[in-house]
Amino acid sequence: xxxxxxxxxxxxxxxxxxxxxxxxxxxxSGAEGPLADAVEAALRELPWLRVDxxxxxxxxxxxxxxxxxxxxxxxxxxxxxxxxxxxRLDADGVLWGCGTCDMxxxxxxxxxxxxxxxxxxxxxxxxxxxxxxxxxxLNGLGRLAARHPDWLAGDFAVLLEPSGGExxxxxxxxxxxxxxxxxxxxxxxxxWTGENAIHAAAPVLARLAAYRPRRPVVxxxxxxxxxxxxxxxxxxxxxxxxxxxxVTVNYRxxxxxxxxxxxxxxxxxxxxxxxxxxVVDDHSPAALxxxxxxxxxxxxxAVGGEPRAKYGWTxxxxxxxxxxxxxxxxxxxxxxxxxxxxxVSVADVLRCEERLRAWLTAPPAxxxx
Amino acid sequence: xxxxxxxxxxxxxxxxxxxxxxxxxxxxSGAEGPLADAVEAALRELPWLRVDxxxxxxxxxxxxxxxxxxxxxxxxxxxxxxxxxxxRLDADGVLWGCGTCDMxxxxxxxxxxxxxxxxxxxxxxxxxxxxxxxxxxLNGLGRLAARHPDWLAGDFAVLLEPSGGExxxxxxxxxxxxxxxxxxxxxxxxxWTGENAIHAAAPVLARLAAYRPRRPVVxxxxxxxxxxxxxxxxxxxxxxxxxxxxVTVNYRxxxxxxxxxxxxxxxxxxxxxxxxxxVVDDHSPAALxxxxxxxxxxxxxAVGGEPRAKYGWTxxxxxxxxxxxxxxxxxxxxxxxxxxxxxVSVADVLRCEERLRAWLTAPPAxxxx
Numbered sequence: 001x002x003x004x005x006x007x008x009x010x011x012x013x014x015x016x017x018x019x020x021x022x023x024x025x026x027x028x029s030g031a032e033g034p035l036a037d038a039v040e041a042a043l044r045e046l047p048w049l050r051v052d053x054x055x056x057x058x059x060x061x062x063x064x065x066x067x068x069x070x071x072x073x074x075x076x077x078x079x080x081x082x083x084x085x086x087x088r089l090d091a092d093g094v095l096w097g098c099g100t101c102d103m104x105x106x107x108x109x110x111x112x113x114x115x116x117x118x119x120x121x122x123x124x125x126x127x128x129x130x131x132x133x134x135x136x137x138l139n140g141l142g143r144l145a146a147r148h149p150d151w152l153a154g155d156f157a158v159l160l161e162p163s164g165g166e167x168x169x170x171x172x173x174x175x176x177x178x179x180x181x182x183x184x185x186x187x188x189x190x191x192w193t194g195e196n197a198i199h200a201a202a203p204v205l206a207r208l209a210a211y212r213p214r215r216p217v218v219x220x221x222x223x224x225x226x227x228x229x230x231x232x233x234x235x236x237x238x239x240x241x242x243x244x245x246x247v248t249v250n251y252r253x254x255x256x257x258x259x260x261x262x263x264x265x266x267x268x269x270x271x272x273x274x275x276x277x278x279v280v281d282d283h284s285p286a287a288l289x290x291x292x293x294x295x296x297x298x299x300x301x302a303v304g305g306e307p308r309a310k311y312g313w314t315x316x317x318x319x320x321x322x323x324x325x326x327x328x329x330x331x332x333x334x335x336x337x338x339x340x341x342x343x344v345s346v347a348d349v350l351r352c353e354e355r356l357r358a359w360l361t362a363p364p365a366x367x368x369x
Numbered sequence: 370x371x372x373x374x375x376x377x378x379x380x381x382x383x384x385x386x387x388x389x390x391x392x393x394x395x396x397x398s399g400a401e402g403p404l405a406d407a408v409e410a411a412l413r414e415l416p417w418l419r420v421d422x423x424x425x426x427x428x429x430x431x432x433x434x435x436x437x438x439x440x441x442x443x444x445x446x447x448x449x450x451x452x453x454x455x456x457r458l459d460a461d462g463v464l465w466g467c468g469t470c471d472m473x474x475x476x477x478x479x480x481x482x483x484x485x486x487x488x489x490x491x492x493x494x495x496x497x498x499x500x501x502x503x504x505x506x507l508n509g510l511g512r513l514a515a516r517h518p519d520w521l522a523g524d525f526a527v528l529l530e531p532s533g534g535e536x537x538x539x540x541x542x543x544x545x546x547x548x549x550x551x552x553x554x555x556x557x558x559x560x561w562t563g564e565n566a567i568h569a570a571a572p573v574l575a576r577l578a579a580y581r582p583r584r585p586v587v588x589x590x591x592x593x594x595x596x597x598x599x600x601x602x603x604x605x606x607x608x609x610x611x612x613x614x615x616v617t618v619n620y621r622x623x624x625x626x627x628x629x630x631x632x633x634x635x636x637x638x639x640x641x642x643x644x645x646x647x648v649v650d651d652h653s654p655a656a657l658x659x660x661x662x663x664x665x666x667x668x669x670x671a672v673g674g675e676p677r678a679k680y681g682w683t684x685x686x687x688x689x690x691x692x693x694x695x696x697x698x699x700x701x702x703x704x705x706x707x708x709x710x711x712x713v714s715v716a717d718v719l720r721c722e723e724r725l726r727a728w729l730t731a732p733p734a735x736x737x738x
Contacts, residue, residue, distance in 0.1 A: 172558060176607055188619045189541060189680040191582075191595035198598035198616070202574035209568040213560075226560035229567035230611060231604030238545055238599055238619065238651065247567070250557045250607065282607065311558040 006037030011045075011115035015353040016095065016346040018108040023087040023097045029077040029138075032056040032130040036076055039128050042111065048118045049126075052151060056130040057140040059151045060114060062123050068295050069123040071157035071324065072113065072356070073141065073315075074106045075132035082340040093346040100344040101332035106160025109331065109353045113360065120360045122295060125154055132315065141318050149322055156295040157319040158356075162332030165348055167303060168310040169221045169289025169327050171317055175251040175262045175280070176230070179204055182276040185236060185243040194241035198234040201245045203273040205229065208249065211269065216254045219291040221309040223254035227269065248281060252311065255286035255320070262286075287317040290325015302359030303329060375406030380414075380484035384722040385464065385715040387477040392456040392466045398446040398507075401425040401499040405445055408497050411480065417487045418495075421520055425499040426509040428520045429483060431492050437664045438492040440526035440693065441482065441725070442510065442684075443475045444501035451709040462715040469713040470701035475529025478700065478722045482729065489729045491664060494523055501684065510687050518691055525664040526688040527725075531701030534717055536672060537679040538590045538658025538696050540686050544620040544631045544649070545599070548573055551645040552612040554605060563610035567603040570614045572642040574598065577618070580638065585623045588660040590678040592623035596638065617650060621680065624655035624689075631655075656686040659694015671728030672698060 007025050011018065027035040036056035043051045049060040056076065078099035087097035095105075107128065114126050129140030136142065144152055181201050186194025213225040227249060234245030253262045262285075267278055290296050291307060300307060307327070310316070316326035331348040376394050380387065396404040405425035412420045418429040425445065447468035456466035464474075476497065483495050498509030505511065513521055550570045555563025582594040596618060603614030622631045631654075636647055659665050660676060669676060676696070679685070685695035700717040 174558070174608070187681065188595060188597055188599055189543070189621050189682070190593075191597050191621070192593065196577070196597055198601050199574060199578040201601070202571065202578045205568055205571035205574055208565070209571045224559075224561065226557060228557055228560045228565050228610055229603070230557055230607055230609060232567050232570070232601050232614065233604075234598070235600030235602075235617070238617070239543070240599060241597055242599065245601065248604070248607070252558050252560070312556065313558070 006041045007034060009038045009042040011042055011111050014350060015105070015108040015112045016349045018111060019100060019105045019344065019349055020087045020089065020095055022104040022108055023099050024085065026081060026085060027076050027078055028080050029131050029134045032076045036128065036130065039076065043114060046115060049114065054144060054147060055140065057144050058128045059144065060126040062120060064119070064123050066121065066123040069125060069154040070295055071125040071127060071152060071154040071319065072110045072160060073127035073157060074103055074110050074160045075129050075140070076107065077130050077133050078102070079133050079338050084340055084342065094343050095346055096343045098342060101162050101342045102337035103161055103330060103332070105332055105344045105349045106162070106330040108349065109160055109356060112353050113356055117357060117360050121362060122360060124360065127152065141315050145318055145322055152319065152322055152324065154324050156290060156293050156299065157316070157324045157326035158299065159314065159316055159326060159328050160330035161314065161328045162330050162334045162337055163328045164333050165331060165352065166305050167300060167307040167327050167329045169219060169291055169307045170255045170287040170320065171310040171312065171314045172223060172255065173253045173257065173262055173286030174284050174313050175253065175266065176282040177249055177266050178279040178281050179247045179249060179270060179275045180277040181245040181274065183243040183245065186241040188239045188241055191241050197242045197245040200274055201232065201234065201247055204247050204270055204275065207270060207273055214254065216256050218254055218256045219289045221289055221307055223309045224311065225254055226252045253286060255288045257286065259283055259285045284313050284317060285321065287320030288325050289327055293325055296325060299359050302362065303355045375410045376403060378407045378411040380411055380480050383719060384474070384477040384481045385718045387480060388469060388474045388713065388718055389456045389458065389464055391473040391477055392468050393454065395450060395454060396445050396447055397449050398500050398503045401445045405497065405499065408445065408480070412483060415484060418483065423513060423516055424509065426513050427497045428513065429495040431489060433488070433492050435490065435492040438494060438523040439664055440494040440496060440521065440523040440688065441479045441529060442496035442526060443472055443479050443529045444498050444509070445476065446499050446502050447471070448502050448707045453709055453711065463712050464715055465712045467711060470531050470711045471706035472530055472699060472701065474701055474713045474718045475531070475699035477718065478529055478725060481722050482725050486726060486729050490731060491729065493729065496521065510684050514687055514691055521688065521691055521693065523693050525659060525662050525668065526685070526693045526695035527668065528683065528685055528695060528697050529699035530683065530697045531699050531703045531706055532697045533702050534700060534721065535674050536669060536676040536696050536698045538588060538660055538676045539624045539656040539689065540679040540681065540683045541592060541624065542622045542626065542628070542631055542655030543653050543682050544622065544635065545651040546618055546635050547648040547650050548616045548618060548639060548644045549646040550614040550643065552614065554612040555610040557608045557610055560610050566611050566614040569643055570601065570603065570616055573616050573639055573644065576639060576642055583623065585625050587623055587625045588658045590658055590660070590676055592678045593680065594623055595621045622655060624657045626655065628652055628654045653682050653686060654690065656689030657694050658696055662694055665694060668728050671731065672724045
């Protein structure tokens with residue numbers, strides 16, 4: 001019976017050729033089934049891996065008894081196709097098409113390492129997950145973390161998201177808080193009988209305008225924080241002194257602060273500004289880059305370059321929440337992600353594959369002179 | 370042919386009895402026809418009056434060659450009936466029902482003066498208009514002012530709106546202006562690459578919070594101004610440094626300032642606050658009370674009490690715009706207007722009728738010692 005066989009993936013060629021094959025199996029968020037089937041089938045051919053699956057999330061692990069375990073993770077889904085499939089390789093060695101950059105080239109590198117490194121210097125976990133490009137509650141990595149956190153355990157994780165071949169360490173946390181200002185309603189023709197809640201926001205905005213964000217260095221990376229109003233709303237009607245005004249602030253904070261410290265900081269900044277109520281609207285914690293871990297140090301040495309801080313929030317924070325320091329490192333220019341002219345340089349994909357293999361096949365640090 | 374005759378109004382009894390009759394001819398805004406017909410028919414019985422009509426607006430005037438002309442004006446319409454018709458007179462001499470207070474008792478006083486003062490000491494203009502309780506562009510007084518300003522000409526006007534039997538002089542102007550703050554959009558994880566338009570509103574709100582409104586005395590009445598934010602809006606998304614924020618301010622100003630001076634004042638207050646654009650959103654000018662006019666002085670002397678400033682905007686401003694100083698003076702507690710338990714004291718209606726008649730039948734001031 002061949003009727004239900006998944007599209008065959010040949011892991012033998014290089015990661016660039018494999019990227020083109022992966023791109024040509026469309027996998028828009030929510031429709032990752034055929035690609036997940038193909039990935040699972042290919043991994044099951046590799047006897048040194050144990051393969052598990054949850055929905056369209058596939059996890060493959062070695063169990064070699066190494067003292068360290070590293071995780072290589074990537075998402076299978078893409079944003080909607082924009083008349084940019086099938087893939088096309090041009091004369092300059094650039095592969096065009098939906099998902100080439102974000103992030104089937106990274107997935108190809110994962111699969112090539114899985115197929116070509118049967119005896120890595122560290123135990124390896126390969127994670128392929130779905131629904132990264134859509135609402136957070138659908139995210140496959142989040143579902144794995146909730147259902148099978150043991151599948152994601154490790155000492156260090158690399159997400160192969162496009163990062164221009166640079167190591168982006170950890171990520172900043174993002175906290176949104178609502179600050180409610182008090183007031184008392186009145187007719188605006190008799191304003192002295194009320195208390196204007198919008199005027200009461202004056203000290204909050206002055207504090208924001210004067211705020212000097214920190215630039216802490218964590219694990220050798222400089223982070224730039226920010227505290228900003230992202231919304232303000234107040235007013236009842238054109239002839240009414242408003243009794244309510246709310247300022248939503250967004251605090252982007254470095255990974256040397258945890259969630260409680262971030263909330264405490266915002267409360268402290270506005271402690272004497274007459275705020276009636278603070279409400280946490282949304283909160284995603286920061287992720288430590290973990291660059292001081294031996295596995296991470298070896299990784300940095302192997303891939304080269306100068307690690308930089310990641311300011312935006314990414315899925316590395318999901319690993320951090322599980323106690324696994326994580327970085328982004330993958331082929332492709334992140335500015336090309338989600339664009340109709342998405343593309344990746346074949347040379348970049350091959351370089352990433354080589355560097356990861358070098359890291360994972362070098363003699364362990366302890367054994368080096 | 371009697372089939373199309375309007376409901377008959379008998380102007381003979383006192384204003385209190387007439388109020389009950391007027392209340393029992395429903396005239397919710399837009400449905401004033403039957404009441405306007407009845408008023409017109411009753412006025413046409415009075416040979417000393419010339420009666421004109423525009424839609425459901427009725428104007429009746431004497432032409433006695435007096436050196437002064439005063440206008441007595443009132444609206445015929447009511448807010449929607451709230452199961453409070455027909456009217457009911459209780460044992461305490463209080464008449465209950467929709468429109469008793471706002472303002473068929475005032476209309477009854479107008480009609481009683483029209484019917485009982487055939488030779489007034491000043492030429493009289495009686496104005497009965499429609500659609501006062503709904504959108505300004507429907508207002509019958511506004512339509513008369515636009516189509517037949519000569520019908521409204523005079524030296525002084527009294528609007529018989531409920532004012533608790535006190536004289537409320539003129540009214541304050543109301544100006545709404547939008548103040549736009551500038552900014553430059555950016556991802557909130559890299560806030561230093563943008564400019565936050567909400568933060569830019571800080572000096573505007575600080576200026577508002579510190580603002581000390583004037584309390585000028587005009588024509589002997591103290592006015593209390595106010596400058597207030599009535600709306601603030603800013604924000605693009607929870608992770609975006611906003612490039613736009615708008616503060617709507619409402620300036621309530623005394624009638625010693627005209628429209629241009631009011632706009633200039635707001636611009637001056639915020640001159641150094643970084644406002645990118647000022648936009649006039651809505652503007653209704655102030656109305657002078659005109660209490661220094663001889664007709665007004667005689668009126669105050671006749672009705673007694675201490676005139677007070679009117680803070681809210683009222684239709685007296687429409688007279689002021691035509692060059693006719695105007696006051697509110699009528700029976701009924703303005704706080705009962707528009708309520709289901711709307712009511713008026715019969716004694717108050719009779720007192721108002723008597724005082725107006727006294728004013729309009731006394732020997733002219735010039736003839737007094």
